[in-house]
Amino acid sequence: MNETESIKPDTKLRPWWQRIPLTLQIIIALVLAVCLGIALGAGNPNAANKDLINNLAIPAELVLKALRALATPLILVAVLHTFMTTNIPGRAGRKLTVLLLTNTTVAILVGLLVANVLRPGTWGRLAAPENTQAASQSIDPWGLLKDAVPEAVLKPLVDNNVIQLIVIALSFGIVLRAIKSEQIAEGKRGYQPIEDLVGTLFEAVIRILNWVIALVPLAVFGIVAKTVALQGFAPFKSLFAFIVAVLVALALQACYYLTRVKFGSWVNPLKFLAGGADAFLTAFSTSSSTVTMPITFEILQTKIGLRESSASLGALVGANFNNDGTALYEAMSALYISQVIGQHLNLGQQLIVILTSIFASVGAAGIPNAGLVTMTLVFTSVGLPTQYIALLVTVDWFLDRCRTAINVMGDMTVSALLDGKKPRSIDET
Numbered sequence: 001m002n003e004t005e006s007i008k009p010d011t012k013l014r015p016w017w018q019r020i021p022l023t024l025q026i027i028i029a030l031v032l033a034v035c036l037g038i039a040l041g042a043g044n045p046n047a048a049n050k051d052l053i054n055n056l057a058i059p060a061e062l063v064l065k066a067l068r069a070l071a072t073p074l075i076l077v078a079v080l081h082t083f084m085t086t087n088i089p090g091r092a093g094r095k096l097t098v099l100l101l102t103n104t105t106v107a108i109l110v111g112l113l114v115a116n117v118l119r120p121g122t123w124g125r126l127a128a129p130e131n132t133q134a135a136s137q138s139i140d141p142w143g144l145l146k147d148a149v150p151e152a153v154l155k156p157l158v159d160n161n162v163i164q165l166i167v168i169a170l171s172f173g174i175v176l177r178a179i180k181s182e183q184i185a186e187g188k189r190g191y192q193p194i195e196d197l198v199g200t201l202f203e204a205v206i207r208i209l210n211w212v213i214a215l216v217p218l219a220v221f222g223i224v225a226k227t228v229a230l231q232g233f234a235p236f237k238s239l240f241a242f243i244v245a246v247l248v249a250l251a252l253q254a255c256y257y258l259t260r261v262k263f264g265s266w267v268n269p270l271k272f273l274a275g276g277a278d279a280f281l282t283a284f285s286t287s288s289s290t291v292t293m294p295i296t297f298e299i300l301q302t303k304i305g306l307r308e309s310s311a312s313l314g315a316l317v318g319a320n321f322n323n324d325g326t327a328l329y330e331a332m333s334a335l336y337i338s339q340v341i342g343q344h345l346n347l348g349q350q351l352i353v354i355l356t357s358i359f360a361s362v363g364a365a366g367i368p369n370a371g372l373v374t375m376t377l378v379f380t381s382v383g384l385p386t387q388y389i390a391l392l393v394t395v396d397w398f399l400d401r402c403r404t405a406i407n408v409m410g411d412m413t414v415s416a417l418l419d420g421k422k423p424r425s426i427d428e429t
């Protein structure tokens with residue numbers, strides 16, 4: 001085997017259809033599905049085809065089931081991995097935590113505000129998928145707090161309980177980090193096998209997730225063909241409204257970042273936008289803030305002129321924990337689906353959406369479609385039927401790109417704010 005072959009065995013061994021970019025696969029699936037949906041009746045299906053049409057949803061159901069199953073292990077290992085591999089100094093760490101929490105909360109509030117004002121879920125009708133179970137109980141926020149402590153360490157993994165899981169992940173993450181630092185100070189390396197194990201598990205979960213994501217075009221094909229066959233094009237009017245609403249909310253969040261940069265740092269917002277263009281475009285084209293991270297880190301220092309310490313805290317930690325675009329999207333999706341099915345979410349329930357979206361966005365890895373994985377947990381927490389996420393899959397390929405760009409912009413904003421009001425002096429360079 002020559003050198004080039006050994007470097008890129010993966011692409012060579014992949015079948016031809018996997019070498020087509022995922023977005024293109026999804027677009028092809030969409031077009032084929034619309035044709036099949038029209039052939040099957042476009043809203044007036046022939047009764048003889050009923051079984052066939054219903055079975056078209058099977059791939060989407062399986063993909064969703066797999067995403068639900070992967071969500072909790074993904075959050076657990078992603079959080080542990082970040083704590084074990086990144087060093088956050090105490091004071092900056094506290095400032096960083098406050099910044100991350102405020103930005104994410106603002107993002108979710110912006111999302112909820114836009115969804116409550118535009119009410120995209122009422123622009124068109126979507127028929128309920130089968131097995132829909134509405135949550136009838138009203139949820140009490142204090143109960144939620146009491147519920148944050150799990151009965152057994154592994155129970156949140158089994159129950160898919162995101163809040164309990166984050167409590168476990170953060171506790172172990174903080175403690176393992178402290179043990180690692182103590183051992184390093186004493187010249188010991190006992191932590192290494194655990195760090196390696198966590199790193200390997202993280203990679204394993206992501207690889208399995210990639211298998212599931214490879215099936216997304218098939219899921220999109222089935223669910224769109226079924227929807228068109230049974231309901232015609234009416235549901236897509238509502239999905240279009242959802243896209244518009246998410247874009248409006250993301251744009252508002254971008255304005256919020258620019259305002260924070262203007263008043264909280266020395267950086268000129270226009271320079272911030274122009275200097276960040278490479279990172280935004282990479283985020284948009286890869287749908288991954290982790291893949292974009294090296295570019296974000298680089299441009300923060302070279303094009304915007306931040307200190308290395310602020311750039312690394314914002315970009316490296318942010319790429320793992322700070323996903324404001326994802327948080328905004330998850331909260332909006334929950335509200336949108338609640339509007340679509342006419343299951344009103346009261347204030348208490350919207351509060352739960354805020355809380356779980358914060359946790360779900362912290363747990364979402366910076367890879368394509370990760371927000372879709374953890375979204376299942378937000379839906380479950382307020383009793384929304386997760387089957388509807390299958391419909392969101394059809395537009396996620398586009399919205400993922402947009403929210404990833406905002407995730408990266410959020411990391412850059414945090415870096416600028418950490419850099420403070422005084423520009424780097426010549427001797428600091």
Ligand code: ASP
Nearest residue numbers: 288289326366367370371
């Ligand atoms: N793709 C996003 C990111 O990499 C995560 C998400 O799916 O929301 O930041």
